Amino acid sequence: MGLLSKTNLLPVLCCFCLNLTVAIDTIRSSQSINDSEYIISNGSVFKLGFFSPENSTNRYLGIWYNNISVFTVIWVANRQKPLKDSSGILTISKEGNLVVLNGQAEIFWSSNVSNSVTNSSATLGDFGNLVLQVDTTGLVLWESFQHPSDTLLPKMKLSTNLRTDQRIQLTSWKSPSDPSIGSFSVGIDARNIPEIFDWKEGHPYWRSGPWNGQVFLGIRNWNPLYRTRFIVVDDKQGAVFETFTDSDVLHLSRVVLDWQGNGLLTYWDDGKDDWEVVHKNPEDECDFYGTCGAFGICDLLSSPICSCLRGFEMKIIKEWNRGNWTSGCVRRTPLQCERMNNSIEEGKADGFLKLEMIKVPDFAEWSNHVNKEDCRKQCLENCSCVAYGYYTGIGCxxxxxxxxxxxxxxxxxxxxxxxxxxxxxEEERNLRVIITITVTIGAIAIASTVFFFWRWMARKKRAMKGESNESLLFDFLNDVKLQDLPIFNMEELATATNNFDMANKLGQGGFGPVYRGKLHNGQEIAVKRLSRASGQGLEEFMNEVALISKLQHRNLVRLLGCCIEGEEKMLIYEYMLNKSLDAILFDPVHQKLLNWRKRFNIIEGICRGLLYLHRDSRLKIIHRDLKASNILLDQEFNPKISDFGMARIFGGNEDQVKTKRVAGTYGYMSPEYAMRGLFSEKSDVFSFGVLLLEIVSGRRNTSICDEEQYLSLAGLAWKLWNDDNIMALVDLTIWDPCFQMDISKCIHVGLLCVQELARDRPNVSTIISMLKSEILDLPTPKQPAFMERQIASNIELTQQGQIRFSICNITTSTVNGR
Structure with missing residues (x-):
């Protein structure tokens, strides 16, 4: 700032004295706020001023929380017209409007109040509302709550008035660094029964289901979560508003529509010093609007997730086989009323099939003053009525x-x-027919099982006699098609990856190269291409297809399909933006992206995925190759376990299995598996323990510094544990005294996981309880297995660290378990 002359100094001092008398939460017509100044609400909850989003130099006028550590903007004024420098000024124009000006006095934003006044002021309240009003009468001219950005605060309203065609709704940012209006908006739909809608570019993206006076019927496991209570008011004449309150005024709650279209109900957790997500919509694939098309129903527990309602069949079978269900289903048998309208044919009256625990469909029509029986009768008498329901708090x-x-x-x-x-x-009205059909189906199922088992055994024998692997694979894929796993063709994948261009290559694994691609519908994919020189072969390929096609979990990578043409064998997965954990964790530049909160979230996510594999899925599965390169990270660094080529299914009563063919990665295998071929849940727990120590330390298990090169990572952790210097293991990029207890606890759990004896290691459910502090007194760990680093001479290592050997060829004298 330049020097002031004596003639200019007196007016400046007068203005300064005047400002000292002004309340810090209010700006009046005689005042202004420049880029470096701000006002704060009376209770110091919110602050209004100029800011720049992360990774942006543009300047915006906004409102954000004042007393929390995470910078959180709840409202932006000049979203569509950012300031390019710090010359911005907020003031009240001579017409009484709030305006944002640049250094040349150009208007970048205005409250646009049509009635001109000369004595207005703007006050920032403790609920986050900026109110422009007439000083003398208190008449409200404009308020930010009527013009929200991406955040809904307690006492703020989303509303729709069909009579006046006025709407108050949230609009997403375009990106985390660009607050301009993005692709998504959230508001309340006032047709018949109120519903909350999330729109993407004007088209439905997610909906809440109808409001019954207490809850929205279409939100899974919905209840008034945490301390928050939602309220919807409908005057039945086209005007509806929705708001929410927080019963604990000492805590901060908000609903935010993020730039990816997710509606997040969050509250501020003082203990974690961060925002805690209480509820998220859409929550899963079935939450996306119209996933299964007309007369299709989505079930997350089914594979595939979409199916036709009973009495309906797929409209375009080819598209359904490819996993595109939006074409929906069509009625299999015409309704009686339709046949009577089109001919003189007579028959028995139509009936109703009851479906339970359903998210009811869109476009409901409400009937007032109708009881349940009349509701049914009313639908039956109207040939255009295809379904009905009667609901407490709503009616028919x-x-x-x-x-x-x-x-x-x-x-x-x-x-x-x-x-x-x-x-x-008809089949339900004839018990004898039902019994006959049931017996017949049972007999066919048993015969089919015996046939396919015999056929599988025959194929195995043919393969052992030297029959071509391609014939075996084609037979296998024909069986997989029975499960509706999409089969891609080579031409489609070549187009998606630009003919497997090296620019699209994401990495190289034991299986072969992995390429990034984009299908014709815009979906991004990762294509895993089996290399002829791969250490893995046909058996691993078929094993991965058969296993992962049956698994559905947020922490397991999703298999979209496979391809087999000639000698080409490929697996197609959902694309993970942040690639694999090892690519970031062990990179000196990128590992800073993984702060402690993200690393702990990764640890918890891997645990949840393992728990699903070991206990919660229909099949009990041991992964056998858990390591950093097999943990993929999505856009928000959520982990997904991948690579199931080595995985094995356990029978219902099996706790441990012995194999003569050990396959895995050196440094991650448990001693009982590496030396005796025994694997169980505890084998995966050992691998997880090594992985946990890598995540905390930021070091590879095989990259200990020179002066301690005789130690494995677990051995180094054990040494530092006994020296009472365990914090020396921690990656310096995540070190923070605030997290010392959590980090120490994770190292403690990691040491418990890598103990030599399987019986001493905790199972995954116990590990989760330990990490969540549900178990406070952790047992003292025993000395880990493979404390000293070694490489057995009879173990063949590939470039990717994959090893294969026969149990009878292992030399155990180089392995020191204690």
């Missing part, structure tokens, strides 16, 4: 036309009655 709902956005819940949900032709119920 009916649907005509296509049923869109149905999903099956495992708990909660509502009942709905689907109209079907009488012929669809």
């Amino acid at each position: 709902l009916s649907w005509s036309g296509n049923l869109i956005d149905l999903r099956q819940f495992s708990v909660g949900g509502s009942d709905i009655y689907i109209r079907l032709a009488n012929l669809e119920f």
Whole structure:
């Protein structure tokens, strides 16, 4: 700032004295705020001023929380017209409007109040509302709550008035560094029964289901979570508003629509010093609007997740086989009322199929003053009515036309009655037919099982006699098609990856190269291409397809399909933006992206994925090759376990299995598996322990510094543990005294996981309880296995660290377990 002359100094001092008398939460018509100044609400909850988003130099006027450590903006004024420098000024114009000006007095934003006033002021309240009002009368001219950005605060309203065509809704940022209006918006839909909608570029992206006076019926496991209570008011004449309150005024809550279209209900956790996500929509694949098309129903526990309602069949079978279900389903048997309208044919009346625990479809029609029985009768007498339901707090709902956005819940949900032709119920009216069909199906199933088992054994024998692997693979894929796993063709994948251009190569694994690609529908994929020189072969390829196609979990990578043409064998996965954990964790430049919170989230996510494999899935699965390169990270650094080529299914009563073929990665294998071929849940726990120590230390298990090169990472951790210097193991980029206890606890758990004897290691559910501090007194760890580093001469290492050997060829004298 330049020097002031004596003639200019007196007015400046006068203005300064004037500003000292002004309340810090208010700006009046005689005042302004420049880029370096701000006002704070009376209770110091919110601050208004100029800011720049992360990774941006643009300047915006905004409101953010004042007393929390995470910079969190809740409202932006000049979203569509950023300032390019720090010359911005907020003031009240002579017409009484709030305006943002640049250094040349150009208007970059205005409150646009049409009625001109000369004595207005703007006050920032403790609920985050910026209110422009007339000083003399208190008349509110404008308020930020009526013009929200991406955040809904307690006492703020989302509203729709069909009479005036006025809407108050949230709009997402374009990106984390660009607050301009993005692709997503959230508001309340006032057609018939109020619902919350998330729109993407004006098209439905997610919906809440109808409001019954207490909850939205379409939100899975919905309850008034945490301390938050949602309220919807409908005047039944086209005006609806929705708001929420927090029963604990000492805590901060908000609903935010992020730039990717996710609606997040969050509260500030003082203990974690961060925002805690209480609820997220959309939550899973079935939450996306119309995933399964007309008369299709989505069930997250089924594979594939979409199926047709009973009495309906796939409209375009080819698209369904490819995993594109949006074409939906069509009725298999015409309704009786339709046949009577088109001919003189007579038959038995239509009936209704009851579906339970359902997210009811969109486009419901509400009938007032109708009881449950009249609701059914009213639908039956109207040929265009295809479904009805009666709900407490709402009354009678009916649907005509296509049923869109149905999903099956495992708990909660509502009942709905689907109209079907009488012929669809014939089998239920004849018990003898049912018994006959059941017995027949059972016999066919048993015969099919015996046949396919015999066929599988025959193929194995043919393979052992030297029959071509390609023939075996084609037979296998034909069986997989029975499970509706999409089969891609070579031309489609070559187009998606630009003919497997090296620029699209993501990495190289034991299986072969992995390429990034984009399908014709815009979906990004990762294509894993089996190399002829790969250490892995046909058996691992078929094993991975057979296993992962049956698994569904947020912490397991999702297999989208496979391809086999000639000698080409490929697996197609969902694309992970941040690639694999080892690519970031062990990179000196990128490892700074993984702060402690993200690393702990990764540790917890891997645990949840392992728990699903070991205990919660339909199949009990041991991964056998858990390591950093097999943990993929999505855009938000959420972990997903990948590479199931080595995985094995356990029988219902099996706890431990012995194999003569040990396959895995040196440094991650448990001693009982490496030396005796015994593997169990505790084998994966050992690998997880090594991985946990790598995540905390930022070091590879095989990259200990020169002066301690005789120690493995577990051995180094054990030495530092006994020296009471365990914090020396911690990656300096994540070190923070605030997290010392959590980090120490993770190292403690890691040492418990790498103990030599399998019986001493905790199982995954116990590990999760330890990490969540549900178990406070952790046992003292014993000396880890493979404390000293070694490489057995009879173990063949590939470039990727994969090893293969026969148990009878292992020399154990180089392995020191104690």
